[in-house]
Amino acid sequence: MREPWWITIIKAFVIINLVMVAFAYTTWLERKLLGRMQNRYGPNRAGPKGLLQPIADLVKLVRKEAFQPDSVENGFVYIIAPIISMFTALAAFSVIPFGAGWHLWHWHIDGQILNVPIALILVFALGSIGIYGFIVGGWVSDSKFSLLGSMRTCAQLVSYEVSLSLAVLGVVIMGRSLSLVDIVHRQDETIWFAAPQLVGLLVFFIAGTAETSRAPFDLPEADTELVAGYHTEYSGMRWGLFQTSEYINMITLSALTVTLFFAGWHGPWAPLGPLWFFLKLFICVSIFIWLKATLPRLRYDQLMRFGWKVLLPVATVNAVVTAALVVAFQ
Amino acid sequence: MNDWPRVPGFVETKEAYGETTLVVEPAELVEAATYVRDELGFRFLSDISPADYLGWGGKGVSGYIGTATGRDLNLPMTQGLQTLPTLKPKRFSVSYHVLALREEAPRLRLQVWLDDGEHVPSVVRVWPTADWHEREAFDMFGIVFDGHPNLVRILMEDDWEGHPLRKDYPIGGEPVRFSDAE
Amino acid sequence: MTIAPERRATRTWPIVGPPIYEGSRIPANIPTILEVPRELANLDDILPVNFGPNHPSTHGVLRLVVDLDGERVVGLRAVIGYLHTGFEKNMEQKTWWKAITYPPRMDYLAFQLNELAFVLAIEKLLALEVPEKATWMRQLMSELSRIHSHLIWLGTAALEIGAISLLFYCFRDRDAVLDLFELVGGQRMHTRYFQAGGLAEDIPDGFYPEARTFCEYMPKAIDEYEALLTRNPIWLERTQGIGLLSADDAIALGQSGPVLRASGVDWDLRRDEPYLAYDQVDFRVPVYENGDVYDRYRVRVDEMRESVRIVEQCLNRLDRMNGKPWIADDRKVVLPPREELHTSMESLIHHFKIVTEGYRVPEGEVYVCVESARGEFGCYVVSDGGPKPWRVKFRAPSFVALEATATCMHEALVADLIAIVGSLDTVMGEVDR
């Protein structure tokens, strides 16, 4: 029997909180890991091992004066921009499966909030809406650095969106579905798509890094160039929302990578379910951090050139070849 | 080198501390600079150093105390011949330290003398690096460089009054704070 | 941030003049200002942006007024003076001895070298003989200073291009250099360890092993930096062919040091106009041809390696000088030895005289320059024979390096702007003095 609506709501509540906690500890992980990669400890004063650091950050940000520059003409947009980003970032998580589902009493509970047949498209659609938050937020701040930042966001995120969706085309063809659950099942039946779709994985990961504006593609908020990019004029929790949405985007993207290429909650042995999922997620996020610790930042035009002239053709060829092979071997 | 007099606007040369100073007429500075750059190879302008000699050799400025044979290192308070510093021809000097990028690294100090209110021709077209050096000289000493493309203050605010490094400009600041104990 | 616009100068020069010479990229009208091309200036989409005075990448408080056409830099004007400290005025008020404490605070990355230039100028005027041990120690300290300066440059410049870890590695090793300074000079920075006549204090025994450990460690650390950057494709993309400065332009603009050497001019004061004991050590002067940001990076990294070699050679020499004097025995200039203060009336009088009135320096003007980490650091000193300098003027290499921004900035993007300004390695304290 399918689960009733109220279970979905409970699940949504649990997952939102889980994602928020994951976000909080991603920042902690990033600071710790960066610290260790740079010969130092990272936060270790707030609570044991600095585990309360995200809480401290949160409380401080909430207590920080909420502020809106005088020059902002449309205060509503200024306030709504971070909320849009945050909302879409959280919403995208609703279709990510992190377990096979469980039989509880006489219901079958899915391993995700909603099993939508077009989950993949939904994720991308939500991601595209979330970009508006960044763009609008930078534009409405009426600061030159914010404007430059949101221009960069606009160009970068729109261009890499294309490669990102083309890169998963191979997976979709092999998985024969747009539903993430089906794709995971398919991988469990055949092979993890990371192997046949290695090119797709690489393109997806690189484009995803750019999509979430992580180093080396962190141009929209490159603080040595644009002070703080689109969120220069934001402070307190509004800025915190932007930051949250960025990190959640990163987590979503890692989750997508895990789901699409590494068979989601399936492990090579031991059916641990969600634990596998979280382990893979952890590794994926660590790789993001590792990239940040190592690579310098690209320049704007190089980024564009790379996106359109390298990633896009590669992704296209990959999709075409995959399609041809799939057709040929059927 | 003995052909210093061939430099346009030549006034005199001085040798001291192993450095050559070539004094030229301010009016012919650009010609002299071009000659020095093209004929003598001093392509590299290191620095433009103006100096203000207001009050030079006057009261409160003491000369070097030594003996006729040099300084006696071991006797304290040796009162030898007191010499007043040699007087300067005019109030300001502007020294152009130039360098030739070749063996031995010959250096030359091209010097002009001027009074307050007199102008110096700009050497920006000869050595582009003179741009900021001249602006600094203008800012700090109020020396006007004719023909400089952009002679505005560089270090101080635009509306600053006076030229801080002139000798008649007070050093400013405030008394150091101590407790009020008497 | 917005700051009241600076008043534009009244123009005495034609808007478009002939270039300084054939093939020069120096802006024709004003060598230090990149003017917006007229065909762009009339369009309405030029965005003037202030980078600075407080901007994360301006190495302090440099303000760059940049005209942007999209991401492209079409106009540029550097505004300095935000850190003008009045060194030269203050030094005129202090005795020579006290004035030594000022120069290090100017270029706060290569502080020992500034101190060295001023002390050498005093010694030139005084015709003072410096003991051999002091000379070699000075050389060692200035090379350490150069390493220190290049380390900070590398860390911050790489940070600006986005390689954050390098900052931490460089500061880790910078602390090792500063430990040596603290050991010898008593402070991490601004040690005032060089005094007219030699060194302030003898070298402690513990210095030699520590310095040797550092010399062994440092090349490995440099390997690490190079592993992160030198062949990294993103780093190459970001730095090669950016901020070009030809050899002729570099000389015309008075560039010196690594910037000049990266433009293919083989010129190093340490070799070509030797001071201290540089003619007795073996080192290579790295020269690269292209004059771009990458070559400046290579020059500095190579210089660090060479500096480590020089430090080793200095250590080898100093090993043999244990117990030798470290400061000239000139009672008119140098504070008398402490133990004499309680036994010798003469010494006590000298002591009082030097401290209160200061020593007198013969009349004259000298220009002394050293190869600082940024290039030719010159010190023009005029003395009237009194106990205070009449005039001190510093030739600051960063000041001159900033003049090249407009020339380097042809066809640059915002990101390049940051890389170029970083590569010129300006220290604002020295620019503004």
Added chain:
Amino acid sequence: MSPSPVAPVKGFAVTLRQIFKKPVTQEYPEYKRPVYPRFRGRHRLWRHENGLEKCVGCSLCAAACPADCIRVVPAENTPDNRVSAGERYARIYEINLSRCIFCGYCELACPFDAITLGNEFELSEYNRDDQIYTKDMLLAEPVKKVPVADPVLYDTPIPYYRTYS
């Protein structure tokens, strides 16, 4: 130099390797790294063993100070009020530590080793006035002590400015 495919991998190895090394961090408030004995910190005025102050109020330190942050007002010792060993003593001795640059010229200048620069560097204050150190504060033992590295190794046998008088 051309980009090589291995190059970025080397960089990644560098950052990864650090994780397995022990951080070089010295956790400051708990662990204080010993300063080198030559480090110049908080000033200290000294007394002779018999309790008399070493300072005779000669103002040489004030004359030597590049920041002019020392103020000495001398007074004559009288038989019933003997403060210092010399003829005069410093009635007021103040250092404005917020101006001090810790160059150590005062200890070089002092002919009686009355003032030395110790090794204490923890001198932050909430108020600028608190940084004006009076004679009593300078004579007192510093409260916050810091560890000092071995002076035998890292300093000359008798520090240049410290002799017995």
Added chain:
Amino acid sequence: MSADELEQYLGITTLMRAVAWAQTKSMWPDQFGLSCCAMEMIAIVGPRYDIARFGMEAFRASPRQADLLIVSGRVAHKMAAPLRQIYDQMLEPKWVIAMGACASSGGMFNNYTVLQGVDKIVPVDVYVPFCPPRPEALMEGIIRLHEAVQAGIPPAYERRAVAT
């Protein structure tokens, strides 16, 4: 119900203590370097001193997101206006540390161009002497600031006018 009772009833003091704790554990400095001291300010981020242990390594480039302004170096009169502007751009609660002799009082640069003490234009919470302070000295200043915040001392702008 009086204010005190309400406070006790709601446990506000405890809450404020928690907030103060959070503020000290996550006090982000503004990326504002002036001169010599700026190098030592960066050094506290460096591996040996690692201010990240206090959650303070997030040097914010935008003053809007910063809590702590470390005035690290000499402030010329020309820089005074931008400095004050940065301070004004920071949002409450905000703290200021005058790092080094020049920022505290002008230091050895007692002359026409250097502002004799940054507390003439911004209210300062903690003064750190030395020229420049060694990183430990700055960290001690930061820790003393933390102590003050945790003890409930309001930031300097609430306590005193700018010029002291």
